[in-house]
Amino acid sequence: MSNFVDRADPRYGTLKGSRNLRWPRDPQDTASEIALCATAQDAAAALERLVHEGVRPTIRSGGHCYEDFVVNNRNGCILDMSVMKAPEPRAGKGSYAVAPGQMLGEVYEELYKRYNKTLPAGSCYAVGAGGHISGGGYGLLSRLHGLTCDWISAVDILTVDGKGKVALRHTDKSHDADLFRACRGAGGGSFGVITGFYFDELPDAPQEVAEAHVGFEWDKTDEDTFVEILQTFGGYWETRGQDPDTWGLFSIMNMSHASGGHFGFGSQFCNPNGRADDLKVFEEFLGRFEKFTRAEAKIRVNADRQMVQPQPATPPNTDGHGSFDIQKRQWLEATISGSGGGGSGRASYKSSYMKKNFSDQEARCIYRHFTRKVEGIDPRGMVLAVDSYGGAANKRGTAEETSICQRDSVMKLQWENYWRDADQDAARLQLAKEFYADLYSIHVDAAHKGTPYHNERYQGCYINYPDSDMLAYSFWPQLYWGEGELYPFLQDVKRRYDPNNVFHHAMSVRV
Ligand SMILES: Cc1cc2nc3c(=O)[nH]c(=O)nc-3n(C[C@H](O)[C@H](O)[C@H](O)COP(=O)(O)OP(=O)(O)OC[C@H]3O[C@@H](n4cnc5c(N)ncnc54)[C@H](O)[C@@H]3O)c2cc1C
Known part of the structure; x- marks a missing residue:
């Protein structure tokens, strides 16, 4: 009870x-x-x-x-x-089961130790499976293996019918297939209470990964160089990053205000066989940045993704990997050590999907916001994290099977804004709003100005990074669920399985 x-x-x-x-x-x-x-x-x-x-x-x-x-x-x-740390065992419902209350770190440890398998899911240990998987799920192995929701074969969910009767539904492709699809990425809190995720197949866990952290110093980076760095990063994902031999490469560029001193990216790589013995692809990627980097400017990107921490100077590398310090680690250790995410503080977030490399204007807009003078608050708490995307996450057919429609993008952006004092709330939120609105006024038509609305460059926002500022736009559902059949479909599912709108919040699917 x-x-x-x-x-x-x-x-x-x-x-x-x-x-x-x-x-x-x-x-x-x-x-x-x-x-x-x-x-x-x-x-x-x-x-x-x-x-x-x-x-x-x-x-x-x-x-x-x-x-x-x-x-x-x-x-x-x-x-x-x-x-709820253990889902109900279900005969014939998938070889692997994940309970909503398991933290991602617990899931990684269990799947690895018991089966040598993994989920291509998020990077923070303490994120819960319940919200994460129902909102899609994306992480360091997603270019190699797809989104978390792509692998689900069955979901158990409690729903409430029009008469208030509670039912536990065992959904899959043959039972309540519409609700099953909605549970694969439409976002939590809209249809019912998920009590178990089941997987027939899962990818093997990598054995080892290679990692590198590359940093740049703001005071040695003028505007033109910044633009070139950003376009080198984005250009890779738009072009070479589409080739299947690169899908084991994931990278995240973390930028914050110039007064913080540094920006840079962290990368993880493994070959499709789960080993990091052939580093040609990784070296080729890092080599593109050789001309910008100096050995003394290395930084380490915190796995919690909440701050960029300068590391002590590293001497030039002499192990044959150019001037980059490539480290190999056991995959499990790389995945769970230091990946907490359990702390608390004041924060706000925004997101966008990009189908193309940064344009000159976009890169200059980002430079302007990170170098502008900001009065009254310390602007270093705002990080723009640019994740590589694509590869297996863009596999044909997955958009129709799941409820994640963003399957043509090459990068996913996230604004993370952290601070301590309540009296800074208004100024902090305004800072992020201005940045976002400025960036998404460059290549967006007048009707959708201020948002990364779907066009040849953008693909909206990620429902696992919900941003209530988007509610100001009548088209906010299309930002998250696209312009096509998906949102009307989700509304039908909502009418059918939660007709009294028992499960609702500010950005749930509307009846
Ligand atoms: C530090 C941090 C790191 C993150 N890293 C990543 C990342 O690497 N990749 C990524 O894709 N996302 C990432 N996220 C976003 C994360 O995936 C979402 O915030 C996710 O929704 C959190 O799930 P939760 O269960 O922890 O949250 P909760 O706050 O418990 O739930 C989130 C939403 O899901 C609903 N929900 C929760 N449980 C259930 C359930 N059992 N049934 C139905 N609905 C439910 C809730 O009602 C709520 O609407 C990160 C978030 C944080 C704070």
Whole structure:
């Protein structure tokens, strides 16, 4: 039976808390609860009670949501799935099973140790499977093996019908196939409570990976050089990065304000056989940056992706890898060590998909924002992270089978904005808004100005990086789910399986 935690319980304050300290506590919320659900039966019983009493449920697994879709639920109840660490075994439902409450790091460790398999999923240990996989899932192996949701073969989900009856549905391609597709990437919190993900097949885990971190110093980088660096990075993913022999290469360029001193990228590589013995592809990629780098300018990109940390100077490399310091590590260690993501602070996020390399104007706009004078706040807390994309993530047919339509992009961008003090909220949010609006006014038509709306260069935004600023645009669903049949399809699924809109939040699929 679920364990209901109310205000009288000493755990309430902790369990009600959120990672993002930006969400204010609602003073009118005097009766909300948290239901800790360790099994699908716990969650079904809790849900039945809530529906019967007319109390709104929200769902939490890892608690890493970028927006306040879960915590502030006035006098409602959070169904907390983080204690559900083992899914129900299902005969014939897939050889591998993942529970919503498992953290990605736990999933990696278990799949590796028990089966020598892995999921191509996100890079932070503490992100929850429940939200991550239902929103698509993307990580360092996604160019090699696709998105997490591409591999799902069955999903168990609790839904509530028009009469308030709770049902546990075992969905797959032959049972509630429409709901199954919606669970593969449309985003959490729209259709029901997912209690298990099942996979018939999974890729073998790599044995080892090669890594390199390349850095540039802002004070030695003039505008033209910055443009050239960025276009060298983006140009690779648009051209050479499409070739299958490069799909084992993933890279993330982290840029932040020039007053921080450095920017740079971290890369991970393995060959399709899961080894890092042939480094030709990696060396060729790094070689493109040789002319820009100086040995003293190396930096290390924090695996938590929350900051760019200067490292002590490294002497020029003499091991035959040009001037780059390529390190080999065991894959499991590279994947889980230092990949926490469990801390809290104030934060905001934005995203975009790019189908082409940075244009001259885009690169100059980014340079302008990272070198401009900012009064009143320390601008270093804002990072623009440019992830390589494409490869197996763009495999034909996956857009139609899943609910992720962005299958032509070569880079995925994420603005991460971190700070401590509440009195900086307005200025911080404004800084990110101006940057984003400026960048997406260059190559976007008047009707969609200020957004990366679908055109020959852009492919909208990522639902696992939801940004409530996008709600200001009537076309916000198309930004996340595309202009085609997907959003109307998801609305049909919503009408069919959640006709009373029991599961909703600011950016859920509308009935
Ligand atoms: C530090 C950090 C690093 C990240 N790194 C990556 C990355 O490398 N790649 C990537 O693709 N994304 C990444 N993300 C984004 C992440 O995938 C999303 O925030 C994801 O939705 C988090 O899932 P969660 O279960 O932890 O969050 P939660 O806050 O628990 O849930 C997120 C959403 O999913 C819903 N939900 C949760 N559980 C369920 C369930 N069981 N059934 C139905 N709906 C549910 C919630 O209601 C909410 O709407 C990162 C986020 C953070 C904070």
